[in-house]
Amino acid sequence: MGRRRARFSDEELARVLVELTGPIDWALLFGNDNPVELDVGCGKGLFLVRAASERPEVNFLGIDWSGRYARASAERVLKAGVERNVRVTRADARFLLAECIPSSSVQAVHVYFPDPWWKKRHKKRRLFTPEFVAQVVRVLEPGGKLHVATDVAEYAEVIFTLLDETDALRRLPPPTPHEPTHDLDYLTHFERKYRKEGRPIFRGSYERIG
Numbered sequence: 176m177g178r179r180r181a182r183f184s185d186e187e188l189a190r191v192l193v194e195l196t197g198p199i200d201w202a203l204l205f206g207n208d209n210p211v212e213l214d215v216g217c218g219k220g221l222f223l224v225r226a227a228s229e230r231p232e233v234n235f236l237g238i239d240w241s242g243r244y245a246r247a248s249a250e251r252v253l254k255a256g257v258e259r260n261v262r263v264t265r266a267d268a269r270f271l272l273a274e275c276i277p278s279s280s281v282q283a284v285h286v287y288f289p290d291p292w293w294k295k296r297h298k299k300r301r302l303f304t305p306e307f308v309a310q311v312v313r314v315l316e317p318g319g320k321l322h323v324a325t326d327v328a329e330y331a332e333v334i335f336t337l338l339d340e341t342d343a344l345r346r347l348p349p350p351t352p353h354e355p356t357h358d359l360d361y362l363t364h365f366e367r368k369y370r371k372e373g374r375p376i377f378r379g380s381y382e383r384i385g
């Protein structure tokens with residue numbers, strides 16, 4: 176069996192897929208001073224592509240620790256032709272936020288369908304911990320937003336309790352789900368999957384205050 180031909184060359188992919196190891200200079204990364212939003216656990220990149228084409232005046236960084244998904248996102252970005260305002264990096268978001276993202280430099284953080292890590296011994300891998308929330312607060316500019324969605328009721332309870340108890344965050348009315356008009360007209364791939372299955376989805380938005 177022959178190997179599938181790569182759709183994009185490494186050179187093309189490198190325009191989107193970047194390695195970030197130290198403090199990020201957003202203007203250098205994107206070539207402009209536009210505001211920045213993060214998609215934490217970007218998966219296959221549906222949110223990135225839609226958001227970047229709907230809001231070309233905003234820069235988006237997708238973060239996923241899976242090399243396969245980071246690459247899939249970068250390919251989707253190139254295919255959609257929105258590489259001007261999107262970068263994707265393969266990284267543990269907990270490391271990237273703590274070590275690479277400057278304080279008060281981001282206008283929104285999106286975390287859609289974070290892995291629930293069901294098994295008790297795996298729960299420590301969950302993204303939403305007090306340490307992660309503290310980093311989200313640190314990187315958000317005052318007035319910046321955090322948007323979260325999950326289909327897991329128990330994890331939603333943990334997440335929203337943690338966020339409600341964070342003094343630097345104020346809960347906003349939850350966003351109204353968009354009614355899809357075609358098969359890819361969803362917030363993310365997981366939103367698409369779960370809405371089609373009729374599962375309840377728990378959504379929350381917060382604003383960084385102070």
Ligand SMILES: C[S@@+](CC[C@H](N)C(=O)[O-])C[C@H]1O[C@@H](n2cnc3c(N)ncnc32)[C@H](O)[C@@H]1O
Nearest residue numbers: 216217218239240241267268287288363364365
């Ligand atoms: C359930 S998927 C959701 C993907 C996408 N947000 C969506 O809604 O379609 C969770 C994604 O988060 C990524 N992920 C989980 N923990 C991560 C971490 N600590 N840092 C970066 N990515 C992470 C996984 O590789 C996976 O792609």
